[in-house]
Amino acid sequence: MKVLKFGGSSLADSTQFAKVKGIVDSEAARETVVVSAPGKRYSGDNKITDLLYLIHAHIKYGVAYDNILSMIKERYAEIRESCGLETDIEKIIDDTFADIGKSTSVDFIASRGEYFCALLMAEYLGYSFVDAADWLVFDYDGKVDNKKSEAKLRELKEIYGRIVTPGFYGAYPSGEIKVFPRGGSDITGSLVAAYLGAEIYENWTDVSGILMVDPRIVKDPKTIARVTYDELRELSYMGASVLHEDTVFPVRIKDIPVNIRNTNAPDDPGTIICEEFDDELEEEHERFITGITGKRNFSIINIYKNKIGENKIRLLRQVLEVFDRYDIPVEQVPSGIDSFSVVFPSASLKSRKYDLMHELTENDNIDNCELTEGVSLIAIVGRQMAYRTGVSGKIFRALGENKINIRTIEQGADEINIMVGVYDKDFEKAVRVLYDSFAR
Numbered sequence: 001m002k003v004l005k006f007g008g009s010s011l012a013d014s015t016q017f018a019k020v021k022g023i024v025d026s027e028a029a030r031e032t033v034v035v036s037a038p039g040k041r042y043s044g045d046n047k048i049t050d051l052l053y054l055i056h057a058h059i060k061y062g063v064a065y066d067n068i069l070s071m072i073k074e075r076y077a078e079i080r081e082s083c084g085l086e087t088d089i090e091k092i093i094d095d096t097f098a099d100i101g102k103s104t105s106v107d108f109i110a111s112r113g114e115y116f117c118a119l120l121m122a123e124y125l126g127y128s129f130v131d132a133a134d135w136l137v138f139d140y141d142g143k144v145d146n147k148k149s150e151a152k153l154r155e156l157k158e159i160y161g162r163i164v165t166p167g168f169y170g171a172y173p174s175g176e177i178k179v180f181p182r183g184g185s186d187i188t189g190s191l192v193a194a195y196l197g198a199e200i201y202e203n204w205t206d207v208s209g210i211l212m213v214d215p216r217i218v219k220d221p222k223t224i225a226r227v228t229y230d231e232l233r234e235l236s237y238m239g240a241s242v243l244h245e246d247t248v249f250p251v252r253i254k255d256i257p258v259n260i261r262n263t264n265a266p267d268d269p270g271t272i273i274c275e276e277f278d279d280e281l282e283e284e285h286e287r288f289i290t291g292i293t294g295k296r297n298f299s300i301i302n303i304y305k306n307k308i309g310e311n312k313i314r315l316l317r318q319v320l321e322v323f324d325r326y327d328i329p330v331e332q333v334p335s336g337i338d339s340f341s342v343v344f345p346s347a348s349l350k351s352r353k354y355d356l357m358h359e360l361t362e363n364d365n366i367d368n369c370e371l372t373e374g375v376s377l378i379a380i381v382g383r384q385m386a387y388r389t390g391v392s393g394k395i396f397r398a399l400g401e402n403k404i405n406i407r408t409i410e411q412g413a414d415e416i417n418i419m420v421g422v423y424d425k426d427f428e429k430a431v432r433v434l435y436d437s438f439a440r
């Protein structure tokens with residue numbers, strides 16, 4: 001049994017609905033479907049969820065919102081009509097908003113995008129509609145009650161068989177609706193897959209998987225065919241926009257693979273995310289790396305002390321304590337014989353720059369300290385790099401041959417990540433050079 005979650009762009013109008021039906025109908029195992037609310041049809045269009053939040057703001061300030069409600073109704077009416085459905089969605093929407101007033105919670109209003117969408121999708125697919133409020137239970141502290149939610153969902157699945165359920169929300173034991181953070185339908189999908197013990201969690205979106213590198217930097221980069229959760233964590237930590245960790249946690253602990261797929265290109269295999277892969281593909285082995293990502297705007301403070309020797313630990317502690325007091329998150333602490341550096345995001349320095357530098361220069365244990373701003377960190381990530389020789393050589397050669405100066409170097413303990421710091425001006429060039437030397 002497969003669980004499929006469709007994102008907003010996959011549900012934006014009747015054309016997208018038809019693609020979803022084609023996908024679901026093409027495999028009998030595709031029994032359980034989770035839907036977001038209809039998203040943007042084109043850039044500049046509105047997401048239904050945004051319009052609902054806007055309605056809530058109008059209600060709060062006592063401003064008429066009829067025109068926004070009409071926009072929402074038109075979107076669902078188009079889907080109903082063009083898909084030839086009978087569900088009287090306009091009446092359902094009217095009835096819902098007839099009962100809404102100042103005391104209606106923002107979560108209830110926001111959740112209706114998914115609710116209306118799931119009603120239509122259930123009829124279109126010929127599946128049963130199962131309301132998320134009937135199975136996804138939140139404790140009053142806002143955490144999901146996994147035990148109760150799993151038991152209820154299993155019971156409903158047993159009764160109804162093929163089901164469509166809305167993403168993004170659930171309910172407190174009192175019945176009051178509660179939503180996840182924005183984009184939360186991904187979490188619902190993951191929970192459904194975990195609770196029902198799906199063979200796979202298919203997350204259908206508008207890209208054919210996770211790209212090896214930011215397409216704004218490298219044109220038409222390759223898609224990552226297979227990535228482990230650990231690699232994903234490294235990639236997303238350094239800026240790649242992929243599924244959030246919380247999202248995949250429920251399926252990860254059950255060892256259920258996630259497959260990111262493209263509704264607009266359903267034949268593309270997408271990206272598989274797994275705990276580990278026990279087979280090794282020749283291509284992946286040869287390529288070494290899984291992805292490259294990075295962030296700009298870091299700063300480095302270099303601390304020098306002649307013959308630092310055994311005092312190094314004490315000095316390190318003193319310096320880090322200063323960073324702690326200034327509330328500056330430390331990214332890396334590369335160290336040499338008589339020096340070490342502290343790498344941190346420039347944004348956290350703000351107006352504290354001069355005070356911080358003053359405090360460090362005042363320290364008698366420091367001979368000299370200097371600040372370099374405008375550094376980018378680039379993470380080269382790959383499970384195939386672990387315990388294999390030649391990777392860093394290849395990285396440094398590629399950068400050196402292209403006259404890119406490396407400011408910092410660090411390798412993660414599990415050897416699946418090498419991080420280099422370069423000047424911001426070299427950032428994009430460095431990413432391109434690395435991609436070209438590993439992935440082409």
Ligand code: ASP
Nearest residue numbers: 036037049182183184185
């Ligand atoms: N519709 C909600 C949002 O726009 C949830 C989701 O799509 O995952 O954030």
